[in-house]
Amino acid sequence: MSSASLSLSVAVWGPHPLRSLLELRDGLALATYREVDVVAIVPPKIAVDSSPAGISCVAAETFHVVAARNTAASAARGDLLTFALADDAALTGFLRRASGLLDARDDLSFVTSWPAHVPSGDDERPRACDLSMLMCRPWFVEIPILLRRDLVERLGGFDDEVAGFEMVDLLLRAQSRGFTGVVLEDAVLRCREWLGADASRDPSATAAYGIAERLLRRHRSVIDRELAAVICGKERMIRQLDARYRRADARRTELKQRIEGLDHERALIEARLAERPGR
Numbered sequence: 001m002s003s004a005s006l007s008l009s010v011a012v013w014g015p016h017p018l019r020s021l022l023e024l025r026d027g028l029a030l031a032t033y034r035e036v037d038v039v040a041i042v043p044p045k046i047a048v049d050s051s052p053a054g055i056s057c058v059a060a061e062t063f064h065v066v067a068a069r070n071t072a073a074s075a076a077r078g079d080l081l082t083f084a085l086a087d088d089a090a091l092t093g094f095l096r097r098a099s100g101l102l103d104a105r106d107d108l109s110f111v112t113s114w115p116a117h118v119p120s121g122d123d124e125r126p127r128a129c130d131l132s133m134l135m136c137r138p139w140f141v142e143i144p145i146l147l148r149r150d151l152v153e154r155l156g157g158f159d160d161e162v163a164g165f166e167m168v169d170l171l172l173r174a175q176s177r178g179f180t181g182v183v184l185e186d187a188v189l190r191c192r193e194w195l196g197a198d199a200s201r202d203p204s205a206t207a208a209y210g211i212a213e214r215l216l217r218r219h220r221s222v223i224d225r226e227l228a229a230v231i232c233g234k235e236r237m238i239r240q241l242d243a244r245y246r247r248a249d250a251r252r253t254e255l256k257q258r259i260e261g262l263d264h265e266r267a268l269i270e271a272r273l274a275e276r277p278g279r
Contacts, residue, residue: 006035006103008095009078009149012085013068018055024084025054032099039075041068066160073152081149083142091144097184098146098199101126110181112137113144124141126182131222132229133183134171136237137271139212143259145171154186161217164208172219207224 010028014022021038029036037054044059051057058075060068073081080099084091098111112129123201127133137143144165152158155173158166171181216223223230 002064006099007035007037007077008032008080008082008099008146009039009072009076011039011041011069011081012074013041015041016228018051019100021055022052028095030090032096034099036076037077039072041072041075060105064160064163065101066158066166069158069166070152073149073157076149079149080146081152082144082146084147085099094144095146098144101182101184102146102148107177108148110145110147112146112171112173112183114183114185126148126184129171129175129181129183130229131172131175131226132233134168134175135223135226135230137199138243139167139168143167162211162218164211165215169215172215172222176222187209217234249261 010024012024025036026036037056040055040057042057044061048072056075056077058071060071062225069083072083074179080102082091082095094113101111102108110129111126134198149175152170155170155177159169160166162169174181
């Protein structure tokens with residue numbers, strides 16, 4: 001590991017077998033060429049046993065996504081912080097690239113994944129993350145992000161008033177205060193929330209609508225300036241999704257026709273073999 005490499009803390013939710021946490025720590029250390037520690041956030045009233053070096057189990061104050069994120073940020077020892085699932089093997093490539101960028105560029109406070117377009121897998125260039133990108137990102141899924149850990153502290157942590165949108169809110173506050181980040185094209189997107197089945201989240205549309213309204217009111221002054229870009233960004237994503245669907249559907253039709261052709265050839269061969277003497 002290079003002495004110049006920033007250390008990395010990985011926050012995971014819930015009690016996991018020690019072996020899984022050790023595999024996560026060692027796998028990311030090998031992949032990113034840096035010191036890695038894992039912070040496992042467990043629900044309150046769960047007994048926390050002593051752990052080996054590089055593994056910390058910390059009880060959150062409440063069974064709540066925002067409390068868990070803030071607990072992780074306080075307990076982490078690394079220069080960089082990310083939130084992962086214990087089986088997040090797909091996150092390795094993103095963290096390798098993102099941590100390398102933060103090593104090399106002191107001006108960056110965070111690196112995130114595609115928030116404003118459908119990834120194609122062939123764009124390696126980091127792009128500046130602006131307000132319209134943040135507002136166009138899907139809000140109801142977990143998108144990979146790597147932060148400088150002290151950014152969370154400097155912004156006063158994640159805000160419980162916008163639970164469910166707390167990461168979007170943090171990044172909007174970061175940008176309004178002059179912190180910058182970049183976007184890497186990456187197809188990793190977790191349909192599972194970071195906390196999995198979080199009992200504190202109200203799944204009703206009414207609750208989500210109310211929290212979204214609160215977020216938009218809070219950042220209204222900057223959003224109003226970028227409203228056209230936000231709307232165009234959403235429309236661009238819809239067009240990209242439509243184009244990708246059409247290509248995928250055409251490919252599916254092509255493969256289906258090839259399979260039907262092969263089935264027909266097989267039937268002919270079987271018929272000819274059945275006509276041969278001795279069969």
